[in-house]
Amino acid sequence: QSALTQPASVSGSPGQSITISCTGTNSDVGSYNLVSWYQQHPGKAPKVMIYEVTKRPSGVSNRFSGSKSGNTASLTISGLQAEDEADYYCCSYAGGSTYVFGTGTKVTVL
Amino acid sequence: QVQLVESGGGVVQPGRSLRLSCAASGFTFSTYGLHWVRQAPGKGLEWVAVISYDGSNKYYADSVKGRFTISRDNSKNTLYLQMNSLRAEDTAVYYCAKDLLRGVRRSPGMDVWGQGTTVTVSS
Numbered sequence: 001q002s003a004l005t006q007p008a009s010v011s012g013s014p015g016q017s018i019t020i021s022c023t024g025t026n027s028d029v030g031s032y033n034l035v036s037w038y039q040q041h042p043g044k045a046p047k048v049m050i051y052e053v054t055k056r057p058s059g060v061s062n063r064f065s066g067s068k069s070g071n072t073a074s075l076t077i078s079g080l081q082a083e084d085e086a087d088y089y090c091c092s093y094a095g096g097s098t099y100v101f102g103t104g105t106k107v108t109v110l
Numbered sequence: 111q112v113q114l115v116e117s118g119g120g121v122v123q124p125g126r127s128l129r130l131s132c133a134a135s136g137f138t139f140s141t142y143g144l145h146w147v148r149q150a151p152g153k154g155l156e157w158v159a160v161i162s163y164d165g166s167n168k169y170y171a172d173s174v175k176g177r178f179t180i181s182r183d184n185s186k187n188t189l190y191l192q193m194n195s196l197r198a199e200d201t202a203v204y205y206c207a208k209d210l211l212r213g214v215r216r217s218p219g220m221d222v223w224g225q226g227t228t229v230t231v232s233s
Protein backbone atom coordinates (compact mmCIF):
# COMPACT_ATOMS: atom_id res chain seq x y z
CA GLN A 1 0.00 0.00 0.00
CA SER A 2 2.54 2.60 -1.09
CA ALA A 3 1.18 6.10 -1.71
CA LEU A 4 0.60 7.10 -5.31
CA THR A 5 3.17 9.58 -6.59
CA GLN A 6 2.18 13.17 -7.29
CA PRO A 7 4.35 16.25 -7.92
CA ALA A 8 4.80 18.24 -4.73
CA SER A 9 3.75 21.48 -6.37
CA VAL A 10 2.30 22.87 -9.58
CA SER A 11 1.72 26.52 -10.38
CA GLY A 12 0.09 28.57 -13.08
CA SER A 13 -1.21 32.04 -13.85
CA PRO A 14 -4.91 32.91 -13.85
CA GLY A 15 -6.58 31.64 -16.99
CA GLN A 16 -3.93 29.07 -17.74
CA SER A 17 -4.34 25.29 -17.64
CA ILE A 18 -2.38 23.00 -15.38
CA THR A 19 -2.19 19.22 -15.11
CA ILE A 20 -1.43 17.17 -12.00
CA SER A 21 -0.17 13.63 -12.47
CA CYS A 22 -0.79 10.66 -10.20
CA THR A 23 1.43 7.66 -10.82
CA GLY A 24 0.68 4.26 -9.38
CA THR A 25 1.25 0.70 -10.45
CA ASN A 26 -0.56 -2.02 -12.37
CA SER A 27 -1.96 -3.12 -9.00
CA ASP A 28 -3.92 0.07 -8.46
CA VAL A 29 -4.27 2.91 -11.00
CA GLY A 30 -3.41 0.70 -13.95
CA SER A 31 -5.92 -2.02 -13.14
CA TYR A 32 -9.08 -0.14 -12.17
CA ASN A 33 -11.04 2.83 -13.42
CA LEU A 34 -11.61 3.86 -9.82
CA VAL A 35 -9.46 6.96 -9.49
CA SER A 36 -10.89 9.98 -7.70
CA TRP A 37 -9.48 13.44 -7.08
CA TYR A 38 -9.94 15.67 -4.03
CA GLN A 39 -9.41 19.37 -3.42
CA GLN A 40 -8.49 20.46 0.10
CA HIS A 41 -8.21 24.05 1.27
CA PRO A 42 -6.22 24.71 4.47
CA GLY A 43 -8.07 23.60 7.58
CA LYS A 44 -10.97 22.19 5.56
CA ALA A 45 -12.22 18.72 4.72
CA PRO A 46 -11.45 17.32 1.26
CA LYS A 47 -13.95 17.80 -1.57
CA VAL A 48 -14.36 15.32 -4.41
CA MET A 49 -13.70 16.86 -7.81
CA ILE A 50 -13.51 13.78 -10.06
CA TYR A 51 -14.55 10.15 -9.60
CA GLU A 52 -14.18 7.01 -11.71
CA VAL A 53 -11.28 8.70 -13.57
CA THR A 54 -13.34 11.14 -15.65
CA LYS A 55 -16.71 11.80 -13.99
CA ARG A 56 -17.55 15.11 -12.38
CA PRO A 57 -19.97 15.22 -9.42
CA SER A 58 -22.89 17.58 -9.61
CA GLY A 59 -21.81 21.10 -8.73
CA VAL A 60 -18.16 20.74 -9.67
CA SER A 61 -16.98 23.19 -12.33
CA ASN A 62 -16.39 21.79 -15.82
CA ARG A 63 -12.96 23.44 -15.64
CA PHE A 64 -11.90 20.25 -13.84
CA SER A 65 -11.34 17.13 -15.91
CA GLY A 66 -9.70 13.76 -15.39
CA SER A 67 -8.00 11.16 -17.53
CA LYS A 68 -5.84 8.06 -17.28
CA SER A 69 -3.17 6.39 -19.35
CA GLY A 70 -1.59 3.19 -18.13
CA ASN A 71 -0.52 3.55 -14.51
CA THR A 72 -0.85 7.35 -14.48
CA ALA A 73 -3.99 9.36 -13.87
CA SER A 74 -4.18 13.10 -14.41
CA LEU A 75 -6.28 16.02 -13.25
CA THR A 76 -6.44 19.07 -15.48
CA ILE A 77 -7.66 22.44 -14.29
CA SER A 78 -8.41 24.82 -17.13
CA GLY A 79 -9.02 28.55 -16.83
CA LEU A 80 -7.15 28.60 -13.51
CA GLN A 81 -8.76 30.81 -10.88
CA ALA A 82 -7.55 32.14 -7.53
CA GLU A 83 -9.98 29.88 -5.64
CA ASP A 84 -8.34 26.82 -7.22
CA GLU A 85 -5.30 27.37 -5.01
CA ALA A 86 -5.37 24.35 -2.70
CA ASP A 87 -3.92 20.90 -2.13
CA TYR A 88 -5.04 18.15 -4.48
CA TYR A 89 -5.00 14.40 -3.82
CA CYS A 90 -5.69 11.46 -6.06
CA CYS A 91 -7.06 8.20 -4.70
CA SER A 92 -7.27 4.78 -6.31
CA TYR A 93 -8.81 1.42 -5.55
CA ALA A 94 -5.84 -0.86 -4.82
CA GLY A 95 -7.40 -4.30 -4.85
CA GLY A 96 -8.50 -6.42 -1.92
CA SER A 97 -11.08 -3.75 -1.07
CA THR A 98 -8.35 -1.32 -0.04
CA TYR A 99 -7.62 2.18 -1.27
CA VAL A 100 -4.55 4.37 -1.55
CA PHE A 101 -4.15 8.14 -1.72
CA GLY A 102 -1.54 10.10 -3.57
CA THR A 103 1.20 12.13 -1.91
CA GLY A 104 -0.60 15.38 -2.63
CA THR A 105 0.08 18.40 -4.83
CA LYS A 106 0.02 22.03 -3.77
CA VAL A 107 -1.44 24.19 -6.53
CA THR A 108 -0.35 27.83 -6.52
CA VAL A 109 -2.05 30.50 -8.62
CA LEU A 110 0.61 33.06 -9.47
CA GLN B 111 -28.69 18.57 4.40
CA VAL B 112 -26.31 15.65 4.02
CA GLN B 113 -23.90 15.75 6.93
CA LEU B 114 -21.30 13.73 8.81
CA VAL B 115 -20.12 14.83 12.25
CA GLU B 116 -17.17 13.15 13.94
CA SER B 117 -16.52 13.11 17.67
CA GLY B 118 -14.43 11.28 20.25
CA GLY B 119 -10.98 12.64 19.50
CA GLY B 120 -8.58 13.74 22.20
CA VAL B 121 -5.18 13.25 23.78
CA VAL B 122 -4.32 9.67 24.72
CA GLN B 123 -1.17 7.93 25.93
CA PRO B 124 0.64 5.40 23.74
CA GLY B 125 -0.78 1.93 24.11
CA ARG B 126 -4.22 3.15 25.20
CA SER B 127 -7.53 3.02 23.33
CA LEU B 128 -9.99 5.52 21.90
CA ARG B 129 -13.31 5.22 20.06
CA LEU B 130 -14.33 7.69 17.40
CA SER B 131 -17.93 8.21 16.30
CA CYS B 132 -19.40 9.70 13.14
CA ALA B 133 -23.05 10.73 13.21
CA ALA B 134 -24.80 10.90 9.84
CA SER B 135 -27.88 12.77 8.70
CA GLY B 136 -29.64 13.77 5.50
CA PHE B 137 -29.25 10.52 3.55
CA THR B 138 -30.24 6.84 3.77
CA PHE B 139 -27.34 5.78 5.98
CA SER B 140 -27.90 2.04 5.64
CA THR B 141 -27.37 2.02 1.86
CA TYR B 142 -23.87 3.54 1.65
CA GLY B 143 -20.38 2.27 2.38
CA LEU B 144 -18.36 4.44 4.72
CA HIS B 145 -14.66 5.16 5.16
CA TRP B 146 -12.26 6.53 7.75
CA VAL B 147 -9.42 8.64 6.35
CA ARG B 148 -6.74 10.35 8.42
CA GLN B 149 -4.29 13.18 7.97
CA ALA B 150 -1.22 13.57 10.18
CA PRO B 151 -0.16 17.15 10.99
CA GLY B 152 1.22 18.79 7.84
CA LYS B 153 0.96 15.52 5.90
CA GLY B 154 -1.24 14.01 3.21
CA LEU B 155 -4.39 11.95 3.34
CA GLU B 156 -4.18 8.28 4.34
CA TRP B 157 -7.01 5.81 3.84
CA VAL B 158 -7.66 3.87 7.06
CA ALA B 159 -10.68 1.58 6.71
CA VAL B 160 -13.96 0.93 4.90
CA ILE B 161 -17.18 -0.80 5.90
CA SER B 162 -19.92 -1.97 3.56
CA TYR B 163 -23.43 -0.56 3.71
CA ASP B 164 -24.70 -3.45 5.84
CA GLY B 165 -21.58 -3.83 7.98
CA SER B 166 -20.82 -7.31 6.70
CA ASN B 167 -17.51 -6.42 5.07
CA LYS B 168 -14.66 -4.47 6.66
CA TYR B 169 -11.21 -3.75 5.28
CA TYR B 170 -8.19 -1.96 6.69
CA ALA B 171 -4.92 -0.34 5.74
CA ASP B 172 -1.90 -2.43 6.72
CA SER B 173 -0.81 0.33 9.12
CA VAL B 174 -3.86 -0.21 11.38
CA LYS B 175 -4.83 -3.82 10.72
CA GLY B 176 -5.21 -5.76 13.95
CA ARG B 177 -5.37 -2.59 16.06
CA PHE B 178 -8.35 -0.65 14.66
CA THR B 179 -11.91 -1.89 14.17
CA ILE B 180 -14.50 -0.17 12.01
CA SER B 181 -18.19 -0.75 12.76
CA ARG B 182 -21.58 0.84 12.21
CA ASP B 183 -25.01 0.94 13.80
CA ASN B 184 -27.56 1.50 11.06
CA SER B 185 -30.32 1.96 13.63
CA LYS B 186 -28.44 4.95 15.04
CA ASN B 187 -27.01 6.27 11.74
CA THR B 188 -23.57 6.15 13.32
CA LEU B 189 -20.14 4.94 12.20
CA TYR B 190 -17.41 4.01 14.67
CA LEU B 191 -13.67 3.49 14.75
CA GLN B 192 -12.30 1.60 17.76
CA MET B 193 -8.59 2.32 18.03
CA ASN B 194 -6.47 0.11 20.29
CA SER B 195 -2.73 -0.01 21.02
CA LEU B 196 -2.36 3.55 19.83
CA ARG B 197 1.03 4.78 18.67
CA ALA B 198 2.52 8.22 18.20
CA GLU B 199 2.23 7.75 14.44
CA ASP B 200 -1.56 7.47 14.77
CA THR B 201 -1.66 11.18 15.66
CA ALA B 202 -3.88 12.78 13.00
CA VAL B 203 -7.15 14.37 12.10
CA TYR B 204 -9.60 11.55 11.45
CA TYR B 205 -12.33 12.07 8.84
CA CYS B 206 -15.31 9.88 8.11
CA ALA B 207 -16.48 9.91 4.51
CA LYS B 208 -19.40 8.48 2.55
CA ASP B 209 -19.27 6.52 -0.69
CA LEU B 210 -20.45 8.52 -3.66
CA LEU B 211 -22.69 5.72 -4.92
CA ARG B 212 -24.96 3.48 -2.86
CA GLY B 213 -24.47 -0.23 -2.44
CA VAL B 214 -21.31 -0.55 -4.54
CA ARG B 215 -18.69 -3.17 -3.81
CA ARG B 216 -15.81 -0.91 -4.85
CA SER B 217 -15.95 2.76 -3.97
CA PRO B 218 -15.84 5.17 -6.91
CA GLY B 219 -15.03 8.03 -4.57
CA MET B 220 -16.15 9.78 -1.39
CA ASP B 221 -18.57 12.65 -1.76
CA VAL B 222 -19.42 13.72 1.78
CA TRP B 223 -16.81 14.27 4.49
CA GLY B 224 -17.06 15.26 8.11
CA GLN B 225 -15.12 18.16 9.59
CA GLY B 226 -12.66 15.77 11.27
CA THR B 227 -11.75 14.96 14.86
CA THR B 228 -8.20 15.25 16.18
CA VAL B 229 -6.42 12.37 17.86
CA THR B 230 -3.12 13.05 19.60
CA VAL B 231 -1.10 10.13 20.93
CA SER B 232 1.46 11.39 23.41
CA SER B 233 2.81 10.60 26.85
